[in-house]
Amino acid sequence: MRRREDLSRADARVASRTGGTTGAATPGAHLTQVEIPREPAAASALPHASQEPRERRLVVVFASLALLVVGAIALYLTWGVDGHWDFALPRRLEQVAALIVVGVAIAVSTVIFQTLTQNRILTPSIMGFDALYVLLATTLVFVLGSTVAESIDPLLMYAVNAGLMMGAATLLFRWVLGDGTRGLYTMVLVGVIAGTFFGSLTSFMFRVMDPNEFDTLMDQLFASFNAIDTTLLGISAVLLGVGIVAAYRLVPRLDVLVLGRERAITLGLDYDRTVTVLLLIVAGLVSVSTALVGPITFLGLLVANLAYQLTRTHRHVINLTAAGMLAVVALVLGQAVLVHVLHFAGTLASIINVVGGIYFIALLLKEARA
Amino acid sequence: MTSRTTSSARPTRASRTAAVAPWAAAAVVLVLAVVSLFVGVADVDLAGLFTDPEAREVFLISRVPRTVALLLAGSALAVAGLIMQHLARNRFVAPTTAGTIDAAGLGLLTATLVFAGASIMTKILIAMVFALAGTALFIGIIQRIQFKDVIFVPLVGLLLGGVFGAIAEFFAYRNNLTQTLSVWMNGDFSGVIQGRYETLWFAGVVAVIAYVFANRFTAAGMGREFATNIGVNYRAWMAAGLTIAAMVTAVVVVTVGAIPFLGLIVPNIVTLMLGDNLRRVLPTTALAGAALVVFCDILGRWLIFPYEIAVGTIVGVIGSAIFLVLIMRRRNTYAAA
Numbered sequence: 001m002r003r004r005e006d007l008s009r010a011d012a013r014v015a016s017r018t019g020g021t022t023g024a025a026t027p028g029a030h031l032t033q034v035e036i037p038r039e040p041a042a043a044s045a046l047p048h049a050s051q052e053p054r055e056r057r058l059v060v061v062f063a064s065l066a067l068l069v070v071g072a073i074a075l076y077l078t079w080g081v082d083g084h085w086d087f088a089l090p091r092r093l094e095q096v097a098a099l100i101v102v103g104v105a106i107a108v109s110t111v112i113f114q115t116l117t118q119n120r121i122l123t124p125s126i127m128g129f130d131a132l133y134v135l136l137a138t139t140l141v142f143v144l145g146s147t148v149a150e151s152i153d154p155l156l157m158y159a160v161n162a163g164l165m166m167g168a169a170t171l172l173f174r175w176v177l178g179d180g181t182r183g184l185y186t187m188v189l190v191g192v193i194a195g196t197f198f199g200s201l202t203s204f205m206f207r208v209m210d211p212n213e214f215d216t217l218m219d220q221l222f223a224s225f226n227a228i229d230t231t232l233l234g235i236s237a238v239l240l241g242v243g244i245v246a247a248y249r250l251v252p253r254l255d256v257l258v259l260g261r262e263r264a265i266t267l268g269l270d271y272d273r274t275v276t277v278l279l280l281i282v283a284g285l286v287s288v289s290t291a292l293v294g295p296i297t298f299l300g301l302l303v304a305n306l307a308y309q310l311t312r313t314h315r316h317v318i319n320l321t322a323a324g325m326l327a328v329v330a331l332v333l334g335q336a337v338l339v340h341v342l343h344f345a346g347t348l349a350s351i352i353n354v355v356g357g358i359y360f361i362a363l364l365l366k367e368a369r370a
Numbered sequence: 371m372t373s374r375t376t377s378s379a380r381p382t383r384a385s386r387t388a389a390v391a392p393w394a395a396a397a398v399v400l401v402l403a404v405v406s407l408f409v410g411v412a413d414v415d416l417a418g419l420f421t422d423p424e425a426r427e428v429f430l431i432s433r434v435p436r437t438v439a440l441l442l443a444g445s446a447l448a449v450a451g452l453i454m455q456h457l458a459r460n461r462f463v464a465p466t467t468a469g470t471i472d473a474a475g476l477g478l479l480t481a482t483l484v485f486a487g488a489s490i491m492t493k494i495l496i497a498m499v500f501a502l503a504g505t506a507l508f509i510g511i512i513q514r515i516q517f518k519d520v521i522f523v524p525l526v527g528l529l530l531g532g533v534f535g536a537i538a539e540f541f542a543y544r545n546n547l548t549q550t551l552s553v554w555m556n557g558d559f560s561g562v563i564q565g566r567y568e569t570l571w572f573a574g575v576v577a578v579i580a581y582v583f584a585n586r587f588t589a590a591g592m593g594r595e596f597a598t599n600i601g602v603n604y605r606a607w608m609a610a611g612l613t614i615a616a617m618v619t620a621v622v623v624v625t626v627g628a629i630p631f632l633g634l635i636v637p638n639i640v641t642l643m644l645g646d647n648l649r650r651v652l653p654t655t656a657l658a659g660a661a662l663v664v665f666c667d668i669l670g671r672w673l674i675f676p677y678e679i680a681v682g683t684i685v686g687v688i689g690s691a692i693f694l695v696l697i698m699r700r701r702n703t704y705a706a707a
Contacts, residue, residue, distance in 0.1 A: 185525055189521050190697055193690050199686075200683060203556075204686075345543070347543050354537055357532050357533035360529055364522070365511070365526075
């Protein structure tokens with residue numbers, strides 16, 4: 001309660017300083033109404049746009065995104081069914097559901113993580129989160145022994161994995177992120193190499209465990225887009241739901257975090273606690289997506305940056321939603337093209353990685369020039 | 371003698387380390403090589419070599435070629451890394467972090483797909499062309515940006531390598547070669563027998579050539595103007611250096627598979643101890659590279675005996691861990707230098 005009051009007082013200060021005319025000045029108003037200086041970069045680049053066209057723009061963006069989502073799903077569900085509805089539809093619905101869960105989980109975790117790290121080129125995947133998940137899942141089998149691990153209920157196994165992941169990722173990345181004095185590129189490089197390190201350690205453990213069972217274990221532990229692990233779909237959806245609710249409840253705090261660590265603390269935000277909670281959410285969401293389809297490095301980067309470009313705002317309610325919708329469109333359309341145009345000749349992950357990798361290099365070069 | 375000040379004593383100690391280091395490294399390599407000759411599934415001991423013809427056969431057909439292959443691949447990759455560091459003027463540039471290894475893998479895949487049944491020399495040649503093109507692309511990108519952060523440069527290279535890797539994966543999947551590709555990208559010496567490793571001698575010869583012309587590479591690494599001023603053809607020596615690195619990488623990838631991070635960490639550690647003089651550190655770097663690969667391979671043969679762990683996997687774990695330490699300790703001046 002006390003914190004809420006602190007924050008709303010901060011509200012009032014910010015609102016009065018920025019000459020805010022919204023209801024934020026009234027005591028007790030909710031944090032969402034803090035008038036943060038929106039998109040400083042865009043605002044300085046563009047002629048000062050009034051509120052009205054911006055709102056209209058958002059309506060257009062979301063309307064077209066919704067249309068795209070519905071269109072993509074309809075396309076995927078109906079393409080080439082040839083009247084075998086009772087066979088095709090349940091299977092395809094299940095796949096679409098999995099793709100939606102994965103897409104939203106990746107998009108939400110990426111947007112949160114980018115706000116945490118204050119930049120737009122770091123994502124949980126690039127920092128090695130999903131490699132860490134695979135490593136932890138492997139370690140668990142390693143410690144238990146593969147026969148014991150196989151006899152355990154997959155749901156329980158998943159829960160334990162996700163729990164481990166949330167603990168380990170939060171601890172590890174709190175340490176790596178440090179107090180923000182490490183340079184951005186150092187962090188990215190550390191992340192990339194940490195991912196490689198986790199990956200090598202995983203394959204090392206596989207070899208040590210039992211070279212004969214290597215391949216079967218590979219299949220059991222590593223999901224991919226071609227072998228979506230649908231047994232975990234239900235519990236993943238629940239976890240995703242919890243993650244999303246938690247994320248949207250924290251949206252006001254995220255909006256404050258965008259201002260940077262110092263300003264967020266000045267505004268009365270319990271910085272360390274908020275970061276820990278957010279990292280827990282990110283780790284949970286990464287567990288969800290990795291358990292279902294395995295690691296995909298560049299999807300989050302693509303959809304988050306596309307979302308920022310489309311919405312041109314720093315408000316997380318908008319960005320989280322737009323990124324989520326974009327991810328669903330990308331995955332469902334990608335899968336449709338893969339199945340019907342390429343006839344499975346290729347993998348969705350490798351297509352996304354080629355496109356996303358080139359985009360990422362372009363982003364890096366642009367950042368370096370700026 | 372005793373009245374010497376510390377400032378004059380320091381270079382003496384450094385040069386003494388530099389003088390001792392190659393011999394110490396050579397001794398370690400010798401011991402490890404002997405161990406490598408006698409570790410394996412088949413029982414081979416010194417007495418057996420003279421009395422048991424079967425043991426002698428195993429020794430000559432499998433153990434000796436394997437050990438020689440390890441020594442050649444390890445030393446050549448370390449030298450390739452060292453040359454690349456000097457040419458790019460960045461301590462963290464090596465075949466792993468410049469896209470060279472992944473480009474070579476892509477080349478090998480192309481050779482396999484387009485020229486089915488090509489000879490090993492053709493494959494090496496195509497892989498080399500790809501490795502060279504990939505590295506040149508990387509150098510081109512790096513030279514075009516003005517921002518030369520020591521960390522930024524390898525980051526771009528790693529991602530470029532990732533893109534090459536993803537392209538390779540895409541085509542491998544289409545042609546049912548995913549498994550083969552993952553074998554290529556993970557160095558393994560268990561298949562090395564007489565008649566199947568000899569191409570590695572090319573890498574060894576190239577490493578020796580690198581030593582002979584070490585000073586030219588140092589000059590080229592100083593930059594275009596400096597090199598031209600002292601009469602060194604910058605473009606030619608830059609191209610020569612990159613060709614050496616590409617060739618070594620291609621030969622190793624085609625013959626035994628990729629060994630990640632070796633060309634990165636070995637030169638870094640040796641340079642940390644001995645300083646930056648290319649000609650002086652090159653022999654020690656080569657020996658240390660050989661020692662590390664032989665050590666990791668022995669470890670791989672011993673850990674899950676009678677099975678084996680590929681040396682690429684072990685070097686991957688050790689190498690990425692050491693590289694992490696190298697970047698994380700950035701506060702002290704090493705990485706920024």
